[in-house]
Amino acid sequence: MDINIKVIGEGCEKCDKLYENTIKAVEELSGELSAENLGKCLAAAKVEKVEDLIEIVKLGVMSTPSLMINGEIRLLGQTASTQKIKELIKEYA
Amino acid sequence: MDYTKNASLFKAAADENRLRIMNILSGGEKCACVLLNSLDIGQSTLSHHMKILCDSGLVNSRKEGKWTHYSLNNEGFERLREAVEDIERIPDERLGCEPIEGKRTKLYVLTGFLGSGKTTLLIKLMEKLKGKKIGVIQNEFGKLGIDGEIIRNDDIQMIEINKGSIFCSCLKLKFVSALAEMAGKGFDYLFVESSGLGDPSNVEEILEATKVISGDCFDFAGAICLVDAVNFFDELSDLETVYRQLKHCNLAVITKTDLSDADTLTAIREKIREINPVCRIDISCNGNLDTGFFNEDLTLYSWAENEDTTNTEETKPKTLFMNFDGEIEEGTLESFISDIEKSSYRIKGFFNIKERGWCQVDVVGDRTDYKPCPAKERSQLVIISRIGPAIIKEIFDAWRKRTDLPMELKN
Known part of the structure; x- marks a missing residue:
C-alpha cells in the first residue's frame, strides 16, 4: 500500500522545516516499523514537495506550509515536529 | 440569499416541540386535540407553537367548528430546503464565480517605488470613477497599513495585506485568496496597490492561479508603474525592484514633474525606454493625471514575460x-x-x-x-x-x- 505525502509550500523557512521534518519522519518510521513488517508500505511512501503556485491552488490549499497525506489535508498553514508528523503518517500505515 | 426569510424559517424549526409536531403532521392532517394528547404541553403553549409554524409557512391551518386542524405546507418545506442549500453554499461562495451577465472586473495593478505617489494617484482615479463599483487590494510593508487609513471610504471595498510584498512567496497565496474573494462581487474596477518594494514580475502566474479558483472573473487591464521624477535615478541604482517594476508595466507615469525640470524629464524618458521599449509613458503634475487610458487597451503595450519575482524572504527589508x-x-x-x-x-x-x-x-x-x-x-x-x-x-x-x-x- 503506497502512502502519498505532499509537503506544500514554497520559499520560506517554515516550508523548508516541514519538508525536513517530514523526510526525517518517514526515515525514522521505516526503521521503527520494519520490525512489524509494516515498514514495507512506508518504504513506498513518496514525499513530494509542491512549490508551484498553480499546483498548490489546484490542491485547494490556501495557506502554507501544509501537509497532505493521501489527499487529505492534515496540517494547514503550520509546520510540526518530526514526532507529530510520524503520528500522522502512522494512521495511514 | 434572503437573510430575513431564511432566519425565520430556521427559527421556526429550531424548537424540540415544534419538530415533534411537524413529525406528527407528516402522517397527515391532525386536529389540535391530537397534538395536545401527543405532547406534554398545555393549550396556550400549543397555540404559541402553531402560530410560529403557520407564520413561517411551514404549516397550514384550517378551522372546523371549535377545533383547528393542521397540516404540513409543502411549499414551506421546499423553502426550508432551499434555505439549507443557501447556508451550505456559504463556504464555497468564494470558489468559482459566474461573471455577472458576462461582466468581468477590470483589474489594474499599481506599482512604483516607495513614495512615488501610488496612493495619491489611486485616490484621484477613484474620484474620477465615482459611481462605479470599486474594490481595492492594498499591500503595505508595515503591519500598520497606513495607506489604508487614507483611502478608507464607504463606497469602496478594500482588503489590506500587510507585512510584506504580495508577490513574495510568503504572501502570494494570501494575494490569490484576496483576489478570489473580490472576484465574485461584481466590481467594475479592482485596483491592486502593491507595496513600493513589490516586484510584480510574477503577476501573470498569480492571475493564472486566481483563475483556477474563481474562473474568468478578471480582465487584466494593465500594470501602471509610477516613476518619481525627483528620486528615480537614485532609486534605480539602489535596487533591482524599480527596474523590474518598469520592465513589467504597460504604462509608466512620471510623477512629481512639478518638482523637476525638462532636462531631467528627458533623461528619465530615455531611461524608461531603455528598460521597457514598449510601455506608454505619461506625465503627472501636482498629482494630476490624464485618465484617458481607462478607455484604452493598455495591454497592447506588453512586452516582458512572466518571471520569478525578486521578492523573497531573504530580501525582505526590515x-x-x-x-x-x-x-x-x-x-x-x-x-x-x-x-x-x-x-x-x-x-x-x-x-x-x-x-x-x-x-x-x-x-x-x-x-x-x-x-x-x-x-x-x-x-x-x-x-x-x-x-x-x-x-x-x-x-x-x-x-x-x-x-x-x-x-x-x-x-
Missing part, C-alpha cells in the same frame, strides 16, 4: 514601527528624521506636532512633507530600513540626541 504619545516640536521631529533618512527607504506616518496639530508625515529621499490630518490615538511612524536591523540602534541614538521624551520602537 520594517520598524515607532509610537509616540503627546506633542513634539516640529524642529525635533525634523532633525530626528534627517538623522535617519539616509538609512531608510521610506518613512511615513502621523504625528502630533506642536502648533501645527496632527499631520501626515511623508518622507521620500531627503524631502519631508507635512499635511494636516484628523487626530489619531497616538503618533506613529513606519520606517522601512535600507540597512537591515542596524537601523534600530541608529533610531535610538538619533532620538536620544534630539529629545528625552519617551518613544516606543516595535518590530
